[in-house]
Amino acid sequence: MHILATEGLTKRFPTVTALDQLTVTAGPGVTGLVGANGAGKSTLIKIMLGLLPPTGGSARVLDLDVATRGAEIRGLVGYMPEHDCLPPDVSATELVVHLAQMSGLPRTAARERAADVLRHVGLAEERYRAVGGYSTGMKQRVKLAQALVHDPKLIFLDEPTNGLDPRGRDEMLTLIRRIGTEFGISVLVTSHLLGELERICDHVIVIDAGRLLRSSAIAEFTHATRSVTVEVEEGATPLAARLTELGHTVTPHGRLLLVEVTGPETFDAIRDTAVDLDLCLIRLEQGRHRIEDVFREEVAGV
Numbered sequence: 047m048h049i050l051a052t053e054g055l056t057k058r059f060p061t062v063t064a065l066d067q068l069t070v071t072a073g074p075g076v077t078g079l080v081g082a083n084g085a086g087k088s089t090l091i092k093i094m095l096g097l098l099p100p101t102g103g104s105a106r107v108l109d110l111d112v113a114t115r116g117a118e119i120r121g122l123v124g125y126m127p128e129h130d131c132l133p134p135d136v137s138a139t140e141l142v143v144h145l146a147q148m149s150g151l152p153r154t155a156a157r158e159r160a161a162d163v164l165r166h167v168g169l170a171e172e173r174y175r176a177v178g179g180y181s182t183g184m185k186q187r188v189k190l191a192q193a194l195v196h197d198p199k200l201i202f203l204d205e206p207t208n209g210l211d212p213r214g215r216d217e218m219l220t221l222i223r224r225i226g227t228e229f230g231i232s233v234l235v236t237s238h239l240l241g242e243l244e245r246i247c248d249h250v251i252v253i254d255a256g257r258l259l260r261s262s263a264i265a266e267f268t269h270a271t272r273s274v275t276v277e278v279e280e281g282a283t284p285l286a287a288r289l290t291e292l293g294h295t296v297t298p299h300g301r302l303l304l305v306e307v308t309g310p311e312t313f314d315a316i317r318d319t320a321v322d323l324d325l326c327l328i329r330l331e332q333g334r335h336r337i338e339d340v341f342r343e344e345v346a347g348v
């Protein structure tokens with residue numbers, strides 16, 4: 047069964063077409079929805095929740111038509127919105143219990159379930175404090191907890207790593223992967239960074255200006271984008287020349303070099319060459335490709 051399926055889905059606002067004839071499907075598991083700012087990710091989520099009517103085409107979520115079964119879909123799906131939407135003067139516990147009751151749970155069950163999900167997302171004693179005083183990371187966890195509290199089959203997470211520092215991102219991504227694997231809840235997670243989703247997704251959908259650019263299993267993506275980013279303090283040009291002489295495929299990218307990875311020996315070669323040339327290696331990083339890189343590869347027909 048598809049967790050979602052769209053057919054020619056189109057959404058026009060007065061001055062912009064946010065979704066343009068989008069036809070795509072996703073199966074169970076963790077699916078990444080990637081696109082630059084304004085690509086149409088949030089619009090797609092709102093349509094799939096039955097909150098925004100499409101201009102044309104159709105969409106189904108868990109096999110339910112968004113045009114007629116919105117309330118049922120919202121009963122089965124959890125939603126973590128992108129923007130800061132939490133009331134500042136209530137505690138995380140009060141908010142999540144309230145939302146659990148709004149979803150139909152009796153008061154005692156709502157309290158138990160809220161305590162479980164708040165613990166699960168890593169909010170301990172602070173859950174009794176007013177949300178207004180929370181860090182961005184804690185607020186993101188509260189938004190995730192409320193998306194999970196009614197025991198959904200599927201969750202939509204809109205930019206869950208927004209505003210987080212690298213450690214916070216890492217923790218949030220690990221949590222999302224666990225939700226997908228340990229709890230068997232399917233996940234649709236958006237980001238403008240493909241690299242960050244590579245680690246946790248089974249499938250990735252890339253959209254650009256409301257159009258489908260690509261939809262494939264993550265293995266195909268990582269294969270297509272398997273390169274390492276190298277940054278040296280000075281001397282990128284001689285480093286690129288020497289690596290090329292050694293048979294590596296090197297593409298300059300501003301002051302960075304992208305080196306195609308053929309195996310573990312690629313990393314050894316970069317390290318050894320930097321040492322030979324007496325260069326200061328600042329960064330050797332794999333798998334953090336910006337979405338623009340994928341767009342460029344698509345255009346080049348990779």
Ligand SMILES: Nc1ncnc2c1ncn2[C@@H]1O[C@H](COP(=O)(O)OP(=O)(O)OP(=O)(O)O)[C@@H](O)[C@H]1O
Nearest residue numbers: 059060062064081082083084085086087088089090
């Ligand atoms: N209610 C609206 N009225 C008019 N235009 C809108 C509305 N909602 C979205 N848009 C426009 O539709 C396009 C897609 O927006 P959307 O929020 O879906 O993108 P996104 O991929 O989620 O990007 P971001 O991460 O920046 O939110 C943008 O050009 C946006 O300005």
